[in-house]
Amino acid sequence: MKRGIHFKIPNTYGRFLADMLSPIDITSYSWFIGGEESYHVKNGDLHHPLFPEETEMDGETFSHLIHQDEHYLIFANLKAFSNGPVKDIETYEAFRKSNCDLALLIVDSTFVDMYCKNQQMIESLYTHALSHSFEDVAYLTDANNTRTSLTVW
Template identity: 40%
Template sequence: MRGLSFEIPNAYGKHLFEILDGINIKGLTWKIGGGESYFIENNTLGNSLFPNICILNGEGLLKEISKEDYYLIFVDLKGFQKKSDVREIATYQEFVDSGCKFVLLLVDSSYVTIYSKDQITIKHIFSKAVTAGYKNIEYITDEKDTRTTLIAF
């Protein structure tokens, strides 16, 4: 298993926090790629959830995704082992050959794709997705991987 894919509701919320709850967010260094996501202020889109392409430690990421509701349009998160070379990962082979442990891509506000080098993490998120009522939940395997790049935006 390479990962999984599913659809989340196209709605305001704390979806990243809900998806990532229970995995070792704090144990990784996170590369935030190009994307588009906003905090909700006065029931409308406000400030950006993440600064433009940046690197956050796990505590910083957890703080951003857990404090208030936001709206996700495009998200590109890559979690790297601490003290590894944090760099752009554009293909599955680059992911395999790097210190990157976890990839979360979201496109068009609903379509989530996750890659993880840890099978337990994949199964944990699959279970959470089922419990949350997400749609079209599928494992990504070598035979069923249709993505050509690991970039969301």
Template identity: 35%
Template sequence: MLKPFERKKYNWLVGAGEEYKWQDTDLKPIFPDNVNILNGEELLQFINTDVSQYIIFTDLKAFPIGSHILKIDKYEEFIKSDCELILLSVDSSYTSIYCKDPKLLSELYVNMESLKVDKLSYITDENDFRSTVIVR
């Protein structure tokens, strides 16, 4: 889903979530309980696509390496922050991506089209139902 985004160039703030992977004939959490910030390499290790994964809900925020990482709850905070991308997924099927870079946003959109995603659309002020940019 984030293929066009250079995930290794970022530190990732891991918010609330319920994410599992199939391991040793059982479901195990993707992220350890005590982890809330991952560098890009660590994130890629945890979200290894070689195993089946089940995302109930997730909240990931990407900050350029060396930038200030802070908790972001509202869209206005996202705009003012160093955060470049927010990935929110709810109920295993509703995913929202907020991205500051218009060119990259277009590339993400094209990638999602290639994955044949249902009901793909841009989030705008007119159609954004969220009052926050977090999942609970």
């Protein structure tokens, strides 16, 4: 069974969150934002943190934030919920049992794992990642992904 997708993004400034999430209506979700390390970029320099602390954010606010400025992603822990309580989901097993629809993890500015329960959404995200020339795009499956933790630390 497909769990999601994995790919690499360039280790540079950009609007990569908006790019990689564009196949889905991010405004229809409530978002758990882990207070990991990512920054706004102003005038070519790192500015204030993109996500200064762990928080919950509505989809409109989240969409505005990731489309507003370029950013530099070092670590990110984002979870999307279409209904129910918004909270961090720390394991893949908990993700499967939760009302969390999408988990997006970024490690070391480059490595992206996106976990999703909806197989059609996985296909859409996969096709989109290929069309954006992200590197090493691959499906995460039960056979090739034994990750149990859905955290970035």
